Every structure is written in C-alpha cells, then in structure tokens.
Amino acid sequence: MTLTIRDNLKETYPDVYTAEALAALSALAPFNQRIKTAMAERLKRRTDRQQHQNRITFLDPESLIPGTGVKVQDARDGNFEGSVIPADLQRQWIQGTGPAAKPNAPVENSIRNVAYALLSGADGWMFDGEDALGQITTMSLDNQRNLKLAIHKDPVFLNVAEQVAQEMNRWSKPFLGRDIVTDWENQLNFTTKIFRARGLHLDDRHIRDADGTALAASIVDATLYVVNNYQALQKAGSSIVLYLPKIQTAGEAAVWNDLLNALESQIGLSAGTIKVYMLVEQLEATHQLMEIRAALGRHFVGYNTGRWDYINSVSDAMAWDKSFINPNIEAITMTYGYMRNYEDRVRRAVNTPDRNGHFALWQGGMEPNIPVGSEAGVSASMQKAVAGAEREQREGASGKWVAHWKMVHIVRPVWEKVGKANQLGREFPRLTYTQSDADGLILIEPAPTDIRGARNLVSVALQYGNAFGQGMQAAALKPADFFGNDDILYLMEDMATGEIRLSILWEWIHKGAVLTEDDPETSTKAGTVFSPELYQKLVSEEYEKLLKAASKDVYESSKTTTLPIALEIANVYTLSDVKPPWFIDLLNINLNNLDLDVAKKRIQLYMNTLAEDGKRITENLDFVATSPYV
The missing domain is CATH 3.20.20.360 (Malate synthase, domain 3)
Structure with a gap:
C-alpha cells in the first residue's frame, strides 16, 4: 500500500x-x-x-x-x-x-x-x-x-x-x-x-x-x-x-x-x-x-x-x-x-x-x-x-x-x-x-469536595496543558499555591493526570457538586453548589498565579504562547455541555501552534465537528505531504 x-x-x-x-x-x-x-x-x-x-x-x-x-x-x-x-x-x-x-x-x-x-x-x-x-x-x-x-x-x-x-x-x-x-x-x-x-x-x-x-x-x-x-x-x-x-x-x-x-x-x-x-x-x-x-x-x-x-x-x-x-x-x-x-x-x-x-x-x-x-x-x-x-x-x-x-x-x-x-x-x-x-465498579463514597481541591484541579490542569504544548507530556508539577514550599513535593504528571482534572471539573460544574467545607478566602460555605461562575473565578485567580510564577515553575516564554492556549482549552472543555471524549484531542490539534487565534478556531472546529457529526478530529492539521513511499 x-x-x-x-x-x-x-x-x-x-x-x-x-x-x-x-x-x-x-x-x-x-x-x-x-x-x-x-x-x-x-x-x-x-x-x-x-x-x-x-x-x-x-x-x-x-x-x-x-x-x-x-x-x-x-x-x-x-x-x-x-x-x-x-x-x-x-x-x-x-x-x-x-x-x-x-x-x-x-x-x-x-x-x-x-x-x-x-x-x-x-x-x-x-x-x-x-x-x-x-x-x-x-x-x-x-x-x-x-x-x-x-x-x-x-x-x-x-x-x-x-x-x-x-x-x-x-x-x-x-x-x-x-x-x-x-x-x-x-x-x-x-x-x-x-x-x-x-x-x-x-x-x-x-x-x-x-x-x-x-x-x-x-x-x-x-x-x-x-x-x-x-x-x-x-x-x-x-x-x-x-x-x-x-x-x-x-x-x-x-x-x-x-x-x-x-x-x-x-x-x-x-x-x-x-x-x-x-x-x-x-x-x-x-x-x-x-x-x-x-x-x-x-x-x-x-x-x-x-x-x-x-x-x-x-x-x-x-x-x-x-x-x-x-x-x-x-x-x-x-x-x-x-x-x-x-x-x-x-x-x-x-x-x-x-x-x-x-x-x-x-x-x-x-x-x-x-x-x-x-x-x-x-x-x-x-x-x-x-x-x-x-x-x-x-x-x-x-x-x-x-x-x-x-x-x-x-x-x-x-x-x-x-x-x-x-x-x-x-x-x-x-x-x-x-x-x-x-x-x-462505579461506587462513589463520601469524601471532601472543596475549594482547595478545585484549585488543585485547575492549577495542575492549566500547567499540564502548558507543558504539553512545549513537548513535555511528562512534567513535574504541583499546584501554584505550593510553589516555593519544599515540604510539598512535585509529582510526575502525564497526559492522564491532566485529563482527569478537567473531567472532574466538568462533573462539578455540570452536575452541581456540593462543597463539603467552608472556604473563608472565597466566602463559600459548606453546601454551596459549584457553579460555572465559581469555576471562572477560580480559574482566573489560578491563571494569574501562573503568570506571576518564576521560570522554575512556568517558563517565561510560555506565558504568552502555550499557556493562553492551555487556558482556552481548559475553559472550552469544562464549560461545554458536550463533554469532549479526550482532552488530548484538543491539545494535539494545537501541537506546534503558538497563535491563540489559530488555536481558538481549531478548538471550535473540533467541538462543532463533535456536536454536529459525532466525529473527532485526530489527524495532524499541519500535515504537508511530500513524495509518497510505495
């Protein structure tokens, strides 16, 4: 062939x-x-x-x-x-x-x-x-x-x-x-x-x-x-x-x-x-x-x-x-x-x-x-x-x-x-x-669902999307609030750990997760429903922390290139009523792309194709053919 x-x-x-x-x-x-x-x-x-x-x-x-x-x-x-x-x-x-x-x-x-x-x-x-x-x-x-x-x-x-x-x-x-x-x-x-x-x-x-x-x-x-x-x-x-x-x-x-x-x-x-x-x-x-x-x-x-x-x-x-x-x-x-x-x-x-x-x-x-x-x-x-x-x-x-x-x-x-x-x-x-x-095999047991957990989900998901865009699908990461705290170790994260964080955030937003703990910083009380507005507040705050982070944790060059694209992907994924089947799809179609406007168009193309045709976009959108091998 x-x-x-x-x-x-x-x-x-x-x-x-x-x-x-x-x-x-x-x-x-x-x-x-x-x-x-x-x-x-x-x-x-x-x-x-x-x-x-x-x-x-x-x-x-x-x-x-x-x-x-x-x-x-x-x-x-x-x-x-x-x-x-x-x-x-x-x-x-x-x-x-x-x-x-x-x-x-x-x-x-x-x-x-x-x-x-x-x-x-x-x-x-x-x-x-x-x-x-x-x-x-x-x-x-x-x-x-x-x-x-x-x-x-x-x-x-x-x-x-x-x-x-x-x-x-x-x-x-x-x-x-x-x-x-x-x-x-x-x-x-x-x-x-x-x-x-x-x-x-x-x-x-x-x-x-x-x-x-x-x-x-x-x-x-x-x-x-x-x-x-x-x-x-x-x-x-x-x-x-x-x-x-x-x-x-x-x-x-x-x-x-x-x-x-x-x-x-x-x-x-x-x-x-x-x-x-x-x-x-x-x-x-x-x-x-x-x-x-x-x-x-x-x-x-x-x-x-x-x-x-x-x-x-x-x-x-x-x-x-x-x-x-x-x-x-x-x-x-x-x-x-x-x-x-x-x-x-x-x-x-x-x-x-x-x-x-x-x-x-x-x-x-x-x-x-x-x-x-x-x-x-x-x-x-x-x-x-x-x-x-x-x-x-x-x-x-x-x-x-x-x-x-x-x-x-x-x-x-x-x-x-x-x-x-x-x-x-x-x-x-x-x-x-x-x-x-x-x-x-689907047994849920009582456990904390709180703002600290949400911040951890958001921060690491954003950092992972950023690392992926730089070619580091395995990256040592931890939530931004613990940058500089050597008592909290970095964990080796790969594609799967980024994916599950957005998947859980999607659940909390679209199913109305009920918070189990008070959080003085955001003035939320136990019993508060995790809403899209609360997510957007947290993602804005966590993103700002990453922009202010030292290069040890967030490369300076990424803050105007791959990090904004990671934010766009996270927001589209978590806020969409149609849950994407794979986080990696949205990352893959933006590999080697550092232009946020291009990324937005590709992400929208993917989501439209999924919603209208029930299909994923999985090929390299930048493929340039040369002479075929027979």
Whole structure:
C-alpha cells in the first residue's frame, strides 16, 4: 500500500524509516480502516450511553468475542490458550516509566533519558510512546531513534551512559549512602526493555495511507519499535515486549492481536513471540477482563492497574448520571470505592488459569513522587510511597511502577524483602458477573469536595496543558499555591493526570457538586453548589498565579504562547455541555501552534465537528505531504 510521509522525514530519519520498517508499515496499513471502524464504534457506544443514560454492562456469556472464535463463557472459564511468562518477565518488582526522548534536544542530550532508565536498577522500563512522550516536531521519531541506539549499544549511547552512571552515583551516595551503579556496562543488561505504543484512538502525525487518511499511531509505533529492534533484542536474550494502552473492549483487543500476528508474520517471527501487558485504564475493560485475556491469547502476559486514566474513564462513562460526582482527586486512591473494586477484579482475572494452567502477571500502579524537596517533605512522601507499595504487594501485585529513576531503590526493597519473583497463581475467588459487581465498579463514597481541591484541579490542569504544548507530556508539577514550599513535593504528571482534572471539573460544574467545607478566602460555605461562575473565578485567580510564577515553575516564554492556549482549552472543555471524549484531542490539534487565534478556531472546529457529526478530529492539521513511499 502507498504511504505518504510528511516533510522529507523519510530522508531525515533513514535509521527509523528503514526499508524493512517501511515494508512492514505498508503491509500493515490495511489495518488502518479496521482501527478507524473500531474507534467509530467506540464513540457511538459512548454517545448512545449518554443519550439513553445507559450503564456499561457485562457481555452475554453465550456470545462470541468480536473478531475471535472464542465464546465469552469459555474466556471466563479460562478455556483459551494463553502465554507462558518468559524468563525476563518472571521478576518485575519495579518497572520505571518515561519517554526515551526530550523536546528540542540533540541526540546526546535526549538519549540521557534512556541511560537513566537502564542504569536505574529497575527490573523493567516502559519506554513511553504515548501519555508521557511529547509529540511536538518529530519527538515520536526521536524516541524511536534513541531506543534503537540504546538497544543496539551504539557508541553514542555508551558514551552518554558512562557519564550518566557517574551522575547517578553522585546523587545516591549522600541520599542512600552507597553507589547504585557499580559496573555501568553490565548494569545496562539488567533492565528489561518494554515499549508502550500509542492507543488505537490516536493518529500518527507523520504518515498517511493511500486514501490520505492519517495512519493509526498504534500501527506506526508497534511496527517501528519491533522491526528496528527485534533482532538485537533476541540476540541479547531479551523478550520483545509492548504495553498496550486505552483498550476498552475484547473486540479492540482482538484487533491488536491480529495486528501483532500480522507483524510477526511479516518479519518471520513465530506467532505469540511479541508479548504484551495491557493497561486496564477503561471502565468497559473491567467488565471484560477474561475476554480481553482470551482475545490477546499467546501474546498476553499481564495487566497493569493505573490510577489516573481509569478515574477519567469512569467519570466519562458516567457523565450522563447527575448523581455520579467524584470528590477531590486526592481522595480517589486505590482503596477508594470503585478503585478498590477495579483492582480486585484485575487480581482475580490474572490468577484464573488458562486451559494449560498458565496464570498472568499483575503490575501495580504508579508511584508519582520524586524525592526532591525538603528533608521533611521527602521523608513523608517516601514513607507514603513505601506504604503504598507494601499494600499492593500484600494484595497480590508482582510489582509496581515508578515515574522517576530515583524511586527505584526506595520502593524495590518492598519486594526484595519478600523475595518471591512474582505472585502468579495466588488464590483469589473467580470473577463473578452480577449486578452487585457492576455497581461496585462505579461506587462513589463520601469524601471532601472543596475549594482547595478545585484549585488543585485547575492549577495542575492549566500547567499540564502548558507543558504539553512545549513537548513535555511528562512534567513535574504541583499546584501554584505550593510553589516555593519544599515540604510539598512535585509529582510526575502525564497526559492522564491532566485529563482527569478537567473531567472532574466538568462533573462539578455540570452536575452541581456540593462543597463539603467552608472556604473563608472565597466566602463559600459548606453546601454551596459549584457553579460555572465559581469555576471562572477560580480559574482566573489560578491563571494569574501562573503568570506571576518564576521560570522554575512556568517558563517565561510560555506565558504568552502555550499557556493562553492551555487556558482556552481548559475553559472550552469544562464549560461545554458536550463533554469532549479526550482532552488530548484538543491539545494535539494545537501541537506546534503558538497563535491563540489559530488555536481558538481549531478548538471550535473540533467541538462543532463533535456536536454536529459525532466525529473527532485526530489527524495532524499541519500535515504537508511530500513524495509518497510505495
């Protein structure tokens, strides 16, 4: 199939767009229409739920999983062929997450991200192509280039890694009392390389298919990573491992399974060679966990229980229900109402054996803390981080995520002390599919809903939109009221954390959240309804704080470029009666745009298209075609 690559990028990135990679992309391009159809069906389900006020339900046990020959009941009973867990995934006590590239940086600087990751001592590192990877200019290609250089141990990477090892030890010696890297060359072999491709709902910014339609980012990401690295990974005795995000249904999982089968066939790998974790980030997915396992079959090795995306998904799925209102985001921990029920379903799903007696892995959620701040602030936050890890280990997780390399040696000892490689096969009750189970997955419990919580939501949402526009989809942020307070640590935020903040604000505004606390500063009393006017007052005040902030927290140049656009997006999102399905859509259509007037027109175009046609705008609006690749 003919593909069009924009702006001579094929010539600029010949090491990424290799002949073998381009051939594979052409071979897999027919999946583009299938993915677009699946996403249209996803959006229709969402629209129907909101129009008819329907809750998500479990599948008919006698039906077939779409795209497969597996009956739903067989999937629930474990009557399907799953995967043996490969040796390098048997112990994944700590997986780090983060991108392999930096915005607007030369290779020697950008690739430092990979060096920190592979020298961190993490059992695995999920190099992100999705929520934490900036997409301005050609960052997705820089990400692929850096990973290839590192996996192939190119001299450019090795030179950087040697320098980074020394820097890491300079930090660890006073903080931990020891070096954390004693043999940097050998340490590079310790961490399992894992790549998170973008979800089915996103389009690649650089390639279009024969019809001129933006190629699904999932096709591009998975293909470029696997084709460019599978031989080097296998030569090193490493598995080829992907994380798959934002899957909502077993039918969508079947699309991924067929895509991976086709990719394996294209490059001569046995079916099931590519292994995948799936992030359980969607409410609908928790209704179909065993069905998703069955649909991914021999590729599937485990689930991850992320926090932020899942909260957003529940909020979005229940947008029609006036009685469903989330409290302050700080209250929605993994032990809160619907979150603990979600986690419980995941652990039961992975510990249900397939027909060959194989279990799956459960990787626990994200630890967003960064140990930088006052001694008291760091101590308190690290205690909280360790306590969270201990809870997940007790509940049955085989490991967890951290968002910064400095957290690896703080959290990993929780699993080291226990000493078990994993918790495969730990006994839990089989999943059930009752009305009570469904109710538990949307269970709201009493918790604070107050002005302090609203300010936190507004401030971080604005800062995140601003960071995104600068190419920093992973950013260390905290509410503006705590700038300069080293007792309050910065948290690593990515796309999902920005999204849920606007989603909760939308709920509070459109469903009339009732505040639970008095607030002298705004003269609001407990019992006050959170109104659009109150939101506008808070957003004006929080925006002013960001304009006055030092460059450490808000780059001066952004205050007249990306920050005003972030404000416009936040206001349109939260005040619109038609709730946008994805915050990232509004950000993506403004990537590389610094003109507020242009941004306003694009945002309005998106919202009009959504309201009138029921469609999202997902392609790169600045795409400039060059000669096609055939």
